[in-house]
Amino acid sequence: MNKKSCELIADLLPLYADNVCSSESRAVVAEHIAECENCRMQLRKMNCDIKAVPAEDINTIKRIKKRIFIEKLVIIIVSVLFVFGVSYGTLFMLLNTDTTMDYQKYNLAENVWVEQDEKGDVWLVRKALATQAWFIYPDIIDSNGNHIDDEAFSKDNIAAFAYTLKQRAIDSFAISETMIDNEERTHLFNVNDNDKIDTIYYYDDTNEAEYVLWERS
Ligand SMILES: [Zn+2]
Structure with a gap:
């Protein structure tokens, strides 16, 4: 492999690792790393870096997930309370609405x-x-x-x-x-x-x- 094509691939590797390059570029990179041990190693390193997410990022993700969970929980609780409230209100209204006992119907x-x-x-x-x-x-x-x-x-x-x-x-x-x-x-x-x-x-x-x-x- 000549050094020039390795330099070109080095520019594309981060995009390739993040899976954001065009399919044309992907093909060029794939073809190159199949034959170039050095660039293959560079890519492997990048993939490792990507997988090793820093602890503070994990905490941020956990915090966001927790917030989403709480928001969902609040929405569910409010919905359930609303349904119960409406049902209770309807029942209460029916229980307190009076109606005449029809003289004929009830003999x-x-x-x-x-x-x-x-x-x-x-x-x-x-x-x-x-x-x-x-x-x-x-x-x-x-x-x-x-x-x-x-x-x-x-x-x-x-x-x-x-x-x-x-x-x-x-x-x-x-x-x-x-x-x-x-x-x-x-x-x-x-x-x-x-x-x-x-x-x-x-x-x-x-x-x-x-x-x-x-x-x-
Ligand atoms: Zn190379």
């Missing part, structure tokens, strides 16, 4: 009634699915048939009460068909303490329908 004609005992106490009695009501929503009606929320409602002309059974919106999705034999009794008022109330209705406020449960005798 309330047979399972909800009002009883008056010998002392004059008036009781709302519920059976079967009606006992699953989340709460009993009272509503006052005046003699013109206006409900307490109506603008025309007259406080001085209270004539009737209405009760609406409310259940959690989420219960409607999983309503059980199991009939419950127990009776739930709720004290409403005493006829002697309240002479204004003549009628008690079940008020299906979704369908705006009233069903008479009790009338003063």
Whole structure:
């Protein structure tokens, strides 16, 4: 080998070692080092230098990898918390959204009634699915048939009460068909303490329908 071509190859060797030279240059270098022991040794040295990465570089790489790992972890945790938050919020909203127990659907004609005992106490009695009501929503009606929320409602002309059974919106999705034999009794008022109330209705406020449960005798 002549010294001149070795000098040329020496310029190309770092590029060759880093694998960044053109394919033409690669071919020239490969052809040369196949025959030139000296340049082959130079290349071997370079490859060794490349493999021996200084310790501080390793630390930098580790630091970068660690930072990427932490960033990924934070993104995952935030995403998981967000999904849980949204799910919890939806469940919370459904659990606290009430809906009227439909008079027809829950067969309330047979399972909800009002009883008056010998002392004059008036009781709302519920059976079967009606006992699953989340709460009993009272509503006052005046003699013109206006409900307490109506603008025309007259406080001085209270004539009737209405009760609406409310259940959690989420219960409607999983309503059980199991009939419950127990009776739930709720004290409403005493006829002697309240002479204004003549009628008690079940008020299906979704369908705006009233069903008479009790009338003063
Ligand atoms: Zn050479």
